[in-house]
Amino acid sequence: MKKRINVFKVLTFLFLIIWSISIISLLIWGVLSSVKDPLFDFRKNVLGLPKEWKFSNYAYVYDQFKVEVLNKSTGIVEKIGMLQQALYTIIFCLCCAFFGTIIPCTVGYLLANYKYKFSNFLNHLVLVLIALPIIGATPAELALLKSLGIYDTFFGICLQRCTFLGVYLFVFEATFMAVPYDFYEAAMLDGSSDFGIYLKIMLPMAWTTFFTIFLLIFVQFWNDYQYPLIYLPSRPTLSYGLYMLSNSTLQGLNNVPMRMAGVVIVMMPILILFIIFKDKLVGNISMGGVKE
């Protein structure tokens, strides 16, 4: 029996080792390929270290790669460079992450502390709506955004992200439930308004959960290219740009090292963020809140 236990543990360990090696080696190979000369090095030296570390590949991709988008107001095709893509990415991610966090946080607070029957109803409604697999509503959503005149705008994206549907609502609800009610009562006795209590007492107490979820959504949107490709076509983000780069037929960019250089440029900021906030991001998030 004891042997079987060891097999169980050892097999999982082996799986994890192989899995970890596969992802790390893939990333290292990608980074090494990004600093090889496409013509004289990469073609003959796919696996080895670069003969000459060509960091200029990054500068080349940064300078040369541009996403062509149609400016609807002028009717002119504009070329969006990487700096502008980075700016769009930051606006897009900050907006989506902020609204995608504050709305479930507020509704979660209301559900946890204001036990009206409507709160129960809302709780059940969200559970049902999350489980409902609605497929193919994107055309209708696009039609709606176009008819409202907010398609392809940051404002439209923000409005779309102001939703409390999703598991984060329950994470916030559980977090606020865990805050002792005495805090609320003491603040009431001190004459604080409900809004004041939420803003000055409850929100700071849920700061860890708020920040963790904000980071998770920020990372999710930084990496997402399909959402901006459909909803924000004329404001390409870095991931959207990387998608275009991977399909680019432009001479000089249409090779593995340059595409890998693009990968590194897009990946680096988020990896740095991950290293800084590793403990928060990899913390134990559950329906019962975030465990520090």
Added chain:
Amino acid sequence: MFEKTGRVTMNTKKSFKLDHKLKFYILMLIFPLAQLAVFYFAVNVNSIKLAFEEYDMYNNSYTFVGLKNFSQVINVILNESFMKTAFVNTFMIFGIGLIIMIIPILLSYFIFKKYFLHGFFKVCLFLPSVISSMSLVLCFKYGVDVAIPEIWKLVFGIEVKGLLSNNSTTLWVLIFYSVWFSAGSNFLLYLGAMSGISYSVIEAAQMDGVTPFQEFTKIIFPLIFPTFSTFLVTSFAGLFSNQLNLFTFYGERAEYRVYTIGYYLYKSVYMAQTADYPYLSALGLMLTCVAIPLCFITKKLLAKIGPSVE
């Protein structure tokens, strides 16, 4: 509807305060509810409406056409070979997905038990969530198409085609990517669920002499079963949305033989003109009609047959 049932009801002395609370409650809910009404309910109602309409180019409006779009969808499903392939691939990938659903739980258990190198593995498992799918796909794509043939040549001295370029291996390589790099998905939520298990339960079991394997099957798994069942139901919900990362690998140029329904839907929406919206809405509605009962039957079944802690 706004009768109080819990926490706030403790303060029943001052009715003015209660009114004030209610005012705050309503004010704070107005915007989220309006957003839900417009971007969920109105969108879905509009999607159903669109499924019965056709775009009139001359008047720039939609007109009612009855079941025309549905018959077009049925026609495509029955007569187009790529749709048959897409359905077969979708169900095959879904089946494989179901089989490997246990893997993230086992990995979470390993980390939960704080076995050797658990911290390192935790970071590694989280990496695919941090790195964009586009970046990982590009590394993988060129890795299997350029680097692996080189390794093969180096080790065995034989020249082979890239695994993605080789028609006989393409689909399997795509499935492998999807399965392999999603092995760690949801592990954080499983880990969170495991951390919620009272240590005294585990301690009592250990005093009774349970082995780690028994601990996993008889205590941990039954206690985290609600989380597992949620993911199982959501996997049914995502049945027709699974793109197999095809858009990331190939853009809109994937070959028919690797199509999935999720890919076909996304690609069609990406390339769609306003006139295509009704057909796509009808297809979406038909798929929703299949997915909803599947989800609810699974949910009911899981509630009936779910394990219990002995």
